[in-house]
Structures are given as structure tokens and as C-alpha cells.
Amino acid sequence: MSDTAKKVVTRFAPSPTGLMHVGGLRTGLFAWLWARKNSGTFILRIEDTDKIREMPGSKEQIMESLSWLGLTWDFGPDKPGTWGSCIQSERLSVYKTYAEKLIEKGLAYPDPYTEEEVEAFRKKAEENKLPFLFRNHRPETFESWDGTKPLRFKVPELKRYEWHDEVRGALSAGMEALDDFVLIKADGFPTYNFCHIVDDIEMGVSHVMRGEEFISSTPKFLSLYEALGVQPPIFATLPPILGESGTKKLSKRDGAKDVLDYRAEGYLPGAMVNFLAFIGWNPGGEKEIYSIQELIKSFSIDRIQKAGARFNPEKLDWINKEHIKLLPMEEAFEKMLSYFKDESLSELSLERLKKLLPVAYDRMNTFSDFHTDFKNGEYSYIIEAPVYDQKNIIWKTDTLENAQKHLREVKSILSTLPDDLWNLENIKHAVWEYAEKEGRGNVLWPLRYSLSGKDKSPDPFTLAFALGKDETLKRI
Numbered sequence: 296m297s298d299t300a301k302k303v304v305t306r307f308a309p310s311p312t313g314l315m316h317v318g319g320l321r322t323g324l325f326a327w328l329w330a331r332k333n334s335g336t337f338i339l340r341i342e343d344t345d346k347i348r349e350m351p352g353s354k355e356q357i358m359e360s361l362s363w364l365g366l367t368w369d370f371g372p373d374k375p376g377t378w379g380s381c382i383q384s385e386r387l388s389v390y391k392t393y394a395e396k397l398i399e400k401g402l403a404y405p406d407p408y409t410e411e412e413v414e415a416f417r418k419k420a421e422e423n424k425l426p427f428l429f430r431n432h433r434p435e436t437f438e439s440w441d442g443t444k445p446l447r448f449k450v451p452e453l454k455r456y457e458w459h460d461e462v463r464g465a466l467s468a469g470m471e472a473l474d475d476f477v478l479i480k481a482d483g484f485p486t487y488n489f490c491h492i493v494d495d496i497e498m499g500v501s502h503v504m505r506g507e508e509f510i511s512s513t514p515k516f517l518s519l520y521e522a523l524g525v526q527p528p529i530f531a532t533l534p535p536i537l538g539e540s541g542t543k544k545l546s547k548r549d550g551a552k553d554v555l556d557y558r559a560e561g562y563l564p565g566a567m568v569n570f571l572a573f574i575g576w577n578p579g580g581e582k583e584i585y586s587i588q589e590l591i592k593s594f595s596i597d598r599i600q601k602a603g604a605r606f607n608p609e610k611l612d613w614i615n616k617e618h619i620k621l622l623p624m625e626e627a628f629e630k631m632l633s634y635f636k637d638e639s640l641s642e643l644s645l646e647r648l649k650k651l652l653p654v655a656y657d658r659m660n661t662f663s664d665f666h667t668d669f670k671n672g673e674y675s676y677i678i679e680a681p682v683y684d685q686k687n688i689i690w691k692t693d694t695l696e697n698a699q700k701h702l703r704e705v706k707s708i709l710s711t712l713p714d715d716l717w718n719l720e721n722i723k724h725a726v727w728e729y730a731e732k733e734g735r736g737n738v739l740w741p742l743r744y745s746l747s748g749k750d751k752s753p754d755p756f757t758l759a760f761a762l763g764k765d766e767t768l769k770r771i
């Protein structure tokens with residue numbers, strides 16, 4: 296075998312019929328990871344031969360979703376290959392050539408019946424509680440195909456097929472799964488069953504990764520590969536994604552959303568990729584937070600599970616939070632800022648917000664959560680001094696006099712800390728000894744309250760650091 300024949304080539308082949316939901320994208324991600332892991336090729340192919348179900352804008356949305364997640368394609372709608380376009384509706388002549396090859400071999404024929412007649416066959420079979428098989432009605436002699444009638448595959452041999460699936464192991468199905476299926480419809484468009492195989496051959500696809508709904512049709516595919524005299528690719532069936540209940544397939548009711556909705560909600564693409572990768576796969580071990588590069592390195596088909604995998608939005612939140620914590624400070628701040636575009640905050644407020652950001656992490660799953668908290672007044676003290684309620688300044692059973700005494704003391708301690716040494720560590724260090732001596736709550740509660748005016752807010756050291764020396768002393 297030549298090197299090129301051994302090269303890993305995977306494809307993601309969505310139909311542009313609607314939203315790019317997470318289930319679909321997980322399939323794309325696995326194919327992408329496998330290609331990248333093997334320094335192979337990843338193809339984005341648009342399967343748009345069902346013109347009735349096609350939705351305008353869907354193709355663009357697919358491309359945007361993949362781009363957002365960083366799943367770059369080597370060939371795609373905007374990057375044709377040596378085989379030509381990666382959009383099926385632009386490849387009709389290729390399918391026609393393959394159809395003609397089959398006609399020449401006597402393995403394809405025009406369906407002589409009207410739609411009504413085929414429907415009547417189907418009904419009859421149903422009435423007799425038999426599966427409908429077109430091959431039972433295969434005409435004795437074939438007319439030549441002029442393109443106005445559906446072209447059907449003539450199954451060459453009725454037999455049992457056994458094949459290997461990289462995830463499921465040995466699979467097999469009998470001849471009940473074989474039929475004279477339509478290759479090209481009367482409207483000139485090929486069926487999925489036909490054209491995806493032509494494309495997988497033309498594009499040199501080595502591994503086909505897709506959902507379990509295609510297992511039952513695999514014997515049809517295998518008999519077509521045989522008819523064309525081509526070795527089939529390696530099949531890897533991915534586990535279904537189950538809704539939160541863990542019993543049924545993920546549906547909109549379980550919160551299955553368009554992938555770009557997650558972008559709008561402030562999830563990080565790296566977190567989304569990490570989350571999707573773990574739906575039905577895991578590298579083993581305890582570690583669950585992975586960068587894209589780490590996923591590429593660890594990914595393997597033999598750790599893809601067979602059983603359905605639960606879609607758990609809470610896990611996505613957790614993963615996102617962990618990814619936020621790993622962002623370099625400047626990057627985190629930049630990302631956060633994009634949610635504050637309409638706030639027109641002063642430079643000073645922004646500066647304070649930036650210093651608060653690390654402690655805000657614990658309260659948020661996404662940057663958008665942070666923004667919502669901000670809009671709800673959670674961080675109002677960064678813009679202006681709070682209005683105080685004197686009784687709130689007292690910690691538990693302490694007295695107002697004591698609280699005031701502690702504040703005076705802390706103020707004098709902090710005023711000796713030079714401006715250029717005003718950082719989190721030094722502030723804490725300066726106050727700590729006194730707080731330990733007088734009782735942490737007695738000292739730190741009044742301090743925190745005097746800075747934020749809130750019962751709940753970040754610790755007093757962070758607040759003092761964020762507000763700066765002058766403002767801190769003023770508020771105390």
C-alpha cells in the first residue's frame with residue numbers, strides 16, 4: 296500500500312437542514328480529533344441533496360459553528376479538493392458518472408413504476424405484515440435510463456454481511472437489510488445512500504464516524520462498495536447522546552440548543568470542545584479539563600464508548616468555569632469586556648473590575664453570568680461608594696464602638712502602606728496580625744462592609760486592592 300492510501304482522512308458530512316446542535320457537532324469533533332491526531336485530513340462536506348428539507352443559511356451556520364470551536368477543515372465548501380466541490384449539489388455530474396458505471400455493469404436500472412404504484416406495493420406489504428422490499432418487484436427487463444425516472448441499484452447478491460466496527464466490534468445483518476434502493480431520484484438528485492459513498496471514495500475517506508442510525512443501512516452500503524469494486528472505509532459508530540434523564544435521545548426538551556447559542560451565552564470555545572469530547576469518550580484517569588491540543592494527543596477510537604452518553608449541562612458549566620480560571624489574566628479581561636460594551640464604564644471602574652475578576656470566578660460559570668450579576672447591582676461598589684446602614688457594620692455579638700475602633704485601627708495600619716506596595720498580598724499581610732489578635736470576624740467584617748456596603752461581597756483584601764488606597768481609606 297502506498298503512503299497516501301494509508302493516510303487518515305475523515306469527514307464531517309452534515310445536511311444543511313436546520314440548527315447545528317451539539318449532537319451533530321460531537322460527531323464532527325470526533326472526526327476532526329482523529330484526523331488531527333494522525334496528521335491526516337479533515338473534510339467538511341455539505342450533504343444538500345434533499346432540497347425540500349434544506350434551510351437557507353444553514354450551511355453558513357455550520358461553517359461558523361466549526362470555526363468558532365477552532366475545528367478547521369482542510370477541504371470544505373470554500374476549499375474544493377482534487378475531486379472538486381465539497382458541496383454535494385455541485386457534484387451531480389460525478390454521481391452520474393458512477394451511476395453510469397453501475398448501469399454498464401448491469402447493476403442499476405430505471406424504476407419503471409409510477410410513485411402510486413410503488414406506494415401500492417408498500418401498502419400491500421404492510422397489510423400482509425411483511426417488510427416492503429422493492430427487489431420483489433424488480434422488472435424482468437430494464438429500459439435504458441433517460442434521467443426522468445428514479446435509478447435503482449440492483450443488489451448483486453443476497454447474502455449475510457459481517458463487518459467490523461471500530462467501536463461496536465463485529466456486526467452483521469442478513470439479506471433482509473438489502474434492497475434495490477434508489478440511487479438517483481427523478482429530480483436528478485442522488486440519494487444519501489448513494490452519493491455519500493461516491494464522495495467517501497472520491498475523497499479518499501479512511502474512517503467514517505457517525506451515529507448508530509446508519510448501522511442498519513450498512514449492508515446496503517457494503518453491497519454498493521462491492522458493486523463498485525472498492526474497499527469500504529473503516530466504520531466507527533459513535534454512541535448516541537442521551538438527554539438529562541439518561542434514557543431518551545437528547546431532544547430540544549432537554550435543552551439541546553444550537554451551538555452558536557452557547558457562544559452567545561458566553562461559553563468559551565475550548566470549554567465547549569472539552570465538554571463535547573467527553574460525551575461518549577474519555578481518556579481514562581481523573582483529569583477532565585483538557586485543552587484542544589491535549590485532546591488531540593489523547594484521543595483514540597478505542598476509548599469511545601458503545602453505550603449512550605448523557606448530556607449534562609451542569610458539567611458544561613463546571614468545565615467552562617475551569618477553563619476561565621486557566622485563561623491568562625489579560626485574555627480573561629478582554630473576553631469579559633466584550634460583555635460590557637454597552638455599560639460605558641469609566642477607566643477607573645474598569646480597572647477595579649479587572650482586579651476583582653479573579654475572585655468573581657467562583658460566582659460565575661460564564662462571563663455572561665458575571666455581566667448579569669453586574670447589571671443586577673452585585674458589584675455596584677466599584678462605581679460609587681455604597682450607602683451604609685450602620686447596624687450592618689457590626690459582626691455578630693460585637694458592639695458598634697468596637698467595630699468603629701477596629702476600623703480606625705485598620706485605617707491607620709493601611710495608611711502606612713506605600714502606594715507602590717498596594718497589592719493583595721501586602722494589604723492582607725498588613726491587616727492580618729491585628730485581625731488575628733482582635734478576632735477575624737470582628738475586624739474583617741466591618742472592613743469588608745465599609746468597602747462594599749454589602750452583606751455579600753469579595754473578601755476585604757481584594758476589595759481594598761480593587762478600590763485602590765485613596766478610595767479604601769476614604770470608605771473606611
Ligand code: GLU
Pocket residue numbers: 307308309310342487491504505
Ligand atoms: N448527511 C448525513 C447526516 O447528516 C451524514 C451521515 C454520514 O456521516 O454518513 O446525518
